[in-house]
Amino acid sequence: MTWHVSVPTDSYDVAREEFSWEFPDGYNAAHDLLRKHDDPDDRVALSQPAADGTREDYTFADLDRRSNRVANALRARGVDRGDRVAVFVPQKPANLLTHLACWKLGAVSLPLSTLFGEDALRYRLRDSESVVVVADESVLDVAAAAVPDCPDLTHVLTVDADAEHPSLTPDTDDATAAERFAAVVDDADPTFDLVDTDHETPAIVMYTSGSTGPPKGVLHSHGVWAGHCPAFSMYFEHDVDADDAVFWTPADWAWIGALGDLVFPAWHYGRPVVGTPTGSFDPERAFETLETFDVTHTFLPPTAIRMMMHVDDPAGRFDLSVRAICSGGEPLTPEILEWADEELGGVAVNELYGQTEANLLVTNCRQWFEARPGSMGKPVPGHDVAVVDPETGDRRETGTVGEIAVRRDGDPVVFTEYLDDPEKTAATTVGDWHLTGDLGVADEEGYFWFKARDDDLxxxxxxxxxxxxxxxxxxxxxxxxxxxxxxxxxxxxxxxxxxxxxxxxxxxxxxxxxxxxxxxxxxxxxxxxxxxxxxxxxxxxxxxxxxxxxxxxxxxxx
Missing domain, CATH: 3.30.300.30 (ANL, C-terminal domain)
Known part of the structure; x- marks a missing residue:
């Protein structure tokens, strides 16, 4: 099964008209991201800086075998189809390996930011009913404070740390078992047969905050990452499967803006991703990463770009290979586009729009149309996006403010449900439309313009x-x-x-x-x-x- 998302590149209008979603039978995200590629033993999938200053490279075959071991280790600890496994790890291989292992098992992964404190962690572990949490050494104190209050948890696997953390190994019969991730994985079988899945099988839960009430668990299916690929192709200027393409983002791998906007679409096309398990964002170090790993395509949040704009003469000081930058989370200001033109030699910076519930709906592509500062761009092929009346679902007239919405039926990026909360799920749906909660307007040329949230987010x-x-x-x-x-x-x-x-x-x-x-x-x-x-x-x-x-x-x- 060598299927991949192919976006017609003749023109924007042709792509919108001709593109359609056609997933193969038995689709599994882990197979799509790892096993379908030619020469998996020679093709680098992940590169990271090593402790000695060199680099560590992992091929697609390496990650396949390692995630097989993780899947077997999780199965041996009782993880079964539909069970939830939390990933509380920064940009390290264990993060992505755990997601892949879950999808091979038919289990559901749960990315968690290492910036979370104990209340935030405790709530998500309890609400998701997670049975295992893979926790990095940097967050063990937070995990230790939260784990005793999570009755569904049976195992904690610690990354790059001893499992014998005092609060993770209490002397009680019903305590959650704590073990070293590396030890249990190294002891596991490197082969694994995928369970039966398709593109609508539940795969991942990501939590999103609203203006009222606690965070909501957003459930997505196996098809969600392939669903990001038309936008991925657009904002990286249809250059996503070039032989020299290398992808990197400093964004937290717990965020759909990192996993969905860059990491997993890059793997869908068989291209390498760079991981940098560092702390707070440093603009000088960001340029060093771009240079060291010959990064050609990067997702940078607007805040990161604004910090990098304060670095003097980046093109002169660093040997950069960057050809395209995408950014989202907030509107890009004109000075960001001007900076990329003047300081980076005309590198394309393309804004994108989406949300945890329905990501990458609107974006830009200079090959297809002019980017307009302040505009999010135009709807991505494969997604029927409109500005509608939130009460009736009727499309608003051109130039009239309404709520940005996407048609649910058949769209792989639109979430399945809020976890165990049908009422909140229904509240975001009017007719065939998923309502984003964002107010916007579409102009006569099809550009979308963000106006405001309709809540206090x-x-x-x-x-x-x-x-x-x-x-x-x-x-x-x-x-x-x-x-x-x-x-x-x-x-x-x-x-x-x-x-x-x-x-x-x-x-x-x-x-x-x-x-x-x-x-x-x-x-x-x-x-x-x-x-x-x-x-x-x-x-x-x-x-x-x-x-x-x-x-x-x-x-x-x-």
């Missing part, structure tokens, strides 16, 4: 933050009487989280409280969710029913 450095979740943590501090959290404009990050705090009676040391509140959110939710700005106020605007009016808080900032 905050997008900071490409991460989506639900204000309600942050408010819930802040309210646990004894100094907080009431709190409202909103996003406020920021030149570098697009938005930052700001908390308006009504302090409890008697609070006087506001600076100490401010730092305690930031630490509280960092520790319990995620490092990107903490409020960079905190303003103490005498009272907060409320409705007659006592609900904080976030809209009025945002208006204070304009």
């Amino acid at each position: 905050i997008v900071t450095s490409g991460y989506r933050v639900g204000p309600g979740e942050v408010e819930g943590v802040l309210l646990d501090h004894e100094a907080v009487e009431q709190v409202g959290v909103v996003g406020v404009p920021d030149e570098m990050r697009g938005e930052v989280v700001k908390a308006f705090v009504q302090p409890a009676a008697g609070v006087g040391d506001f600076e100490t409280v401010r730092e305690e509140l930031r630490d509280l959110v960092r520790d319990r939710l995620a490092k990107y969710e903490y409020p960079r700005e905190i303003e103490f106020v005498d009272e907060l605007p409320q409705t007659t029913t006592g609900k904080i009016q976030r809209r009025k808080l945002r208006e204070r900032e304009t």
Whole structure:
């Protein structure tokens, strides 16, 4: 089965008219990404910097055998079809190997950001009913705090660390078993027969934040990564299967913007991906990575690009091979396109649009049409995207603001459901349309323009933050009487989280409280969710029913 997504490249209009989804029988994502390629023993799939300063290369055959071992190890620990396995690992081979192993088993993988604190981790492990978590050495303290409260968990596999973490090995009969990932995998059989699946078989759950309520588990099927390929071809200028193509993103491998926008589509076409298991983003190191690994195509969030714009003379200082950059999560500003033209010698920078529930719906392609600063681009072949009335599903007239929507039927990137929550799933559907929750407008030439979210979601450095979740943590501090959290404009990050705090009676040391509140959110939710700005106020605007009016808080900032 050597099938791959083939997008007609004659013209945009031809591609829109002629493209259709046709998955082969018995489709399995792991087979598609690893086993179908010619010369898998010679074809590099993953490159990473080694501890001694050299590089480690893994071929597609290497990853196939290693993920076979992981699949056998998981099966030996009771993982079966439909079971959920959490991946709490940065950009290391164990991350991708665990996903692939799950899909070979018919199990469902669950990517988790290593920036999560214990509350964020605990909620997702419990809500997903995960039975195994693969956790990196860097997050073992967080995992140890959360695991005892997750009754469905039976095993913790630790990456690059001893399993004998004090809190992971309590002296009780019903404790979750902790073992070293490398040890259990090395002992496993390197052969594995794939279970029967097709492109609609459940494969992965990714959590997304909304403005109200807890995060929602978004369930996708095996076909989701192939579903990203038409957009992948567009924003990388139809250059995705070139012999010298090399792909890299600094984005968190827990995010659909990393896995779906770059990693797995690159493997679909049999091209190598670079992994960099580093900490916070460093623009100098980013350019070094691009040079060292001869990266030709990269996905960079807008915040990362803005940080790289402060590096002097990048084309002169670094021997760059980059031919195309894609970016998304927030609208690109004109100065980003100008910087790429002037400082990178005209490298194409193409904006893309999508969400966890339905990713890569709209993008740009300079070979097909002119990129217009501020526009997301045009709908991708294979996706019927429109601006609709969210109440009726009727298409809005050209130039009229409505909700951006995509037709669900037969589209592999549209999610199956919110995990075990049919009511919330139904609430995003009107007729044949999935509603994205984003307001936009389409012009006469088919370009889409983002206007606003229709809720209070905050997008900071490409991460989506639900204000309600942050408010819930802040309210646990004894100094907080009431709190409202909103996003406020920021030149570098697009938005930052700001908390308006009504302090409890008697609070006087506001600076100490401010730092305690930031630490509280960092520790319990995620490092990107903490409020960079905190303003103490005498009272907060409320409705007659006592609900904080976030809209009025945002208006204070304009």
